[in-house]
Amino acid sequence: MKVLVLLGVLLSSVAARAQYNPVGAITMWTDGYVVTMQNDTVSGQVRVGSFINDSPAGVVIRLPDDKKVKLKGDDLRLIAQRIPGFAYSTGSIPREREWVIFERVPNPRRNGKPMLLERLTPDGGRIALYFDVSGWKKTTEYSFGNFSISKRQDLSYIVLKNGSESLIAKRGDLETVHERLFGDCPSFIRNYPVAKRRDWEVFGAMVDTYNQLCQQQ
Numbered sequence: 001m002k003v004l005v006l007l008g009v010l011l012s013s014v015a016a017r018a019q020y021n022p023v024g025a026i027t028m029w030t031d032g033y034v035v036t037m038q039n040d041t042v043s044g045q046v047r048v049g050s051f052i053n054d055s056p057a058g059v060v061i062r063l064p065d066d067k068k069v070k071l072k073g074d075d076l077r078l079i080a081q082r083i084p085g086f087a088y089s090t091g092s093i094p095r096e097r098e099w100v101i102f103e104r105v106p107n108p109r110r111n112g113k114p115m116l117l118e119r120l121t122p123d124g125g126r127i128a129l130y131f132d133v134s135g136w137k138k139t140t141e142y143s144f145g146n147f148s149i150s151k152r153q154d155l156s157y158i159v160l161k162n163g164s165e166s167l168i169a170k171r172g173d174l175e176t177v178h179e180r181l182f183g184d185c186p187s188f189i190r191n192y193p194v195a196k197r198r199d200w201e202v203f204g205a206m207v208d209t210y211n212q213l214c215q216q217q
Contacts, residue, residue, distance in 0.1 A: 021092055021093075022118050022120065022131040023083065023087075023093060023100045023118070024054070024100070024118065025048035025051065025056045025079070025081070025100065025102065025118075026046075026047070026048060026081045026083075026084070026100060027047060027048055027049065028047060028084070029045040029046075029047050029062060030045065030046060030047070030081050030082050030083075030084055031044075031045060031046070031081075031082040032044075032045070032046030032061075032079070032080050032081040032082055032099075033046065033061075033080050034046065034059060034061060034071065034076050034078065034079050034080070035076065035077045035078040036071070036075055036076055036077060037075055037076065037077055039077070042061050042063075042069060042071075043061075044061045044062050044063045044064060044069075045061070045062040046059060046060075046061050046062075046079065046080075046081050047059070047060045047062075048079070048081075049070075052073070053115075053133055054131075054133040055073060055102075055115050055116045055117065055133075056073045056076075056079055056102055056116050057072065057073040057074075058070065058071075058072060058073060059071050059072075059073065059076065059079060073116050076104070076116065077103070077104050078101065078102065078103050078104070079100075079101070079102040079116065080099050080100070080101050080102075081099065081100045082098060082099055083097065083098060083099065083100060100118065101118070101119045101123075102116040102117060102118050102119070103116065103117065103119050103128075103130075104116050104117075105117055105128075105130060105158070105160050105166060106160070106164075106166045107158060107166070108158065108166050108167055108168050109132070109134055109158070109168065112166065117130040117131055117158055118130060118131040120157070120204070121204065121207060121208060121211075122208070124211065125207075125208070125210070125211025125212070125215070126161060126162055126210070126211060126214065126215070127159060127160070127161050127181060127207045127210055127211055128159070128160045128207075129157045129158070129159055129169075129204060129207055130157065130158040130159070130160065131157075131158070132155075132156045132157050132158045132168065134156075135155045135156025135157070135168070135170065155170065155171060156168055156169060156170040156171070157169045157203075159177075159181065159207075161181060167180065169181075169203070171197055171200040172197060174195050174196065174197055174199060174200055174203065175194065175195060175196065175197075177195075178194065178195035178206075181207070181210070182206070182210050182214075184214075185210060185213065185214035187213050187214065188209070188210050188213050188214055192206065192209075
């Protein structure tokens with residue numbers, strides 16, 4: 001009973017923050033850092049200058065001495081950009097989300113080719129959700145000069161489990177995805193044994209709950 005109550009509390013408390021809308025890479029100067037494929041960290045003002053299939057292809061970092069460093073997306077393991085304060089005025093970005101993070105992960109839509117994808121769930125845990133460019137439908141956009149926020153309908157996610165296993169999660173396949181992602185955690189399955197198509201709206205919250213309940217299983 002305690003686990004069931006905990007699950008309900010977690011689902012209700014994380015639902016608002018677990019399924020973030022993608023913000024997209026920021027093309028204006030903002031605080032941030034990048035991590036290269038050699039695991040070097042470069043910090044400063046970070047601006048994404050070019051894209052390939054919504055994945056950052058070119059990044060410019062302005063260092064504290066005002067020197068600018070240009071790096072290709074293929075040379076980066078991670079891009080982190082702090083969200084400008086004025087962007088929260090739209091109400092579409094939770095206040096607790098402070099960063100836009102792109103991580104290099106295997107993309108199942110590209111035969112597992114590693115790509116920089118925007119992470120949508122908080123850091124930590126065994127399962128992470130990423131923005132699936134091909135699986136979202138753009139509906140509206142808010143613009144502030146050269147900063148814009150797209151509101152999209154979430155039709156699918158790129159999912160990464162245990163840092164290596166990647167798959168596409170779709171609303172219509174939620175029952176199968178539920179078993180594949182959560183089936184190895186008895187404490188989760190015992191209280192959330194199945195997931196139907198109608199549960200898609202809380203899928204992100206389910207992932208966040210799994211990450212909290214099932215770290216050691």
